Amino acid sequence: MPVAPGPGAAAAPVPRSLPEATVKRLPLYLQALVDANDDRMVTISSEELAGRAGVNAPQVRKDLSYLGSYGTRGVGYNTELLRQQINRQLGLNREYNVALIGAGNLGQALGHYRGFAQRGFHVVAAFDTDPSKVGTRLGNADVHPLSELVEIVRKEHITMALIATPAMVAQDVLDRLVEAGITSVLNFAPTVLNVPAGVYLRKVDLAVELQILGYYEHLRSGRRAEAAGLAHTAGGR
């Protein structure tokens, strides 16, 4: 429905809006394609790609159809071509400068994580209020006092930020980030944050993930007890 590439849109209809669910899977396909390339595969079928990405084949074909027709019927997709197309769609053919706020447990892990730089996301500056952390080095970034945030974000052309602070200060930090002109934020603090329109905020809550896991564990253990005919008082545990 949103397709029909009009006349004149020959080379690069790049930023077309994709379904959110598809966007979430594209990085998986990308990784699978990189792996397939390492395995010297020149072409790959939707079936094979699906297996490597952990989804099913019709899903892969539907998702890829949103990008255009980059496959060859009867053959499959050219691994390298498809990789480039997904890379382009995701905007990964350029580099991003990222700020990291909070140099505690999680902040340190994020600052040292190599997976970010490998994909073009460079943590170029870290911030913390703790004087004993300021001045230290975190991965490739210096740890600055929070008071310098706005200044440094602008000077270093930072467009994205990771919030890894305690929940209490997360909203204050976010407000400063917005003031500095940042438009994309990944929040690891377990709290709801408010952003003005035009800023994209995404949340990762590790404790929530565990609680979801706990629900299914709980559900299953309840079923196991029932299956054994032990409605209640199912011995110990």
Add this chain to the structure above:
Amino acid sequence: MPVAPGPGAAAAPVPRSLPEATVKRLPLYLQALVDANDDRMVTISSEELAGRAGVNAPQVRKDLSYLGSYGTRGVGYNTELLRQQINRQLGLNREYNVALIGAGNLGQALGHYRGFAQRGFHVVAAFDTDPSKVGTRLGNADVHPLSELVEIVRKEHITMALIATPAMVAQDVLDRLVEAGITSVLNFAPTVLNVPAGVYLRKVDLAVELQILGYYEHLRSGRRAEAAGLAHTAGGR
């Protein structure tokens, strides 16, 4: 894809199967209720709860209706009662023992994270192959060699695991966890893992989160460039 709820589970008293989307939001309501309790609120409306959880009011009411009727018409929900009910539904009225595999950057952050224990998830043992890490302490857990995994998991009654290893070894680690009888796993390694039926596997991929963020950043910057003469006010939320 992981563990279909499955039919046949009719009216069971406590562990009734909830829609997956609802399960993901219950932890948010829980946190909002704890906060509201701290603010001395005895009752709370769906409107107020929605605001604190970052969702909308009809969504809250629909979600809560799956748990039963714990509200009072014309008044709202009793904060403490609702908190208990959600707690019970999520299976958080008991404690879980958790294994942490991988004591690198991310593993250390997870091992020290206090949010887990606060919610009843206790990391009681950590594992790593690196001899320099084995024997050290990580939060409340000792770091053991990976070879002792099966033995210790059984001895410590561990039912859940966090995989924070390099992608290369994640499948091997998972196989051992399954062998040891673990049924719920949260995987932080950026790779697709295969589990037998009956084991619930959930994945958190930090690089993927950043790539999704990058897509929307890219999309927006493309739009800004296009916004030469087209007055198209932001219609987002």
Add this chain to the structure above:
DNA sequence: CCATGTGAAAGCGTTCACAGCG
């Protein structure tokens, strides 16, 4: 009178079956 609880409608996302094309 007010906010909950809920059918019904609308909106998305996934799955399917097969037409289309190399």
Add this chain to the structure above:
DNA sequence: CGCTGTGAACGCTTTCACATGG
């Protein structure tokens, strides 16, 4: 002939409007 690309069916989620009951 094989695998892609896609319209259409299906199922899950969200939204809405309002009947319900304290």
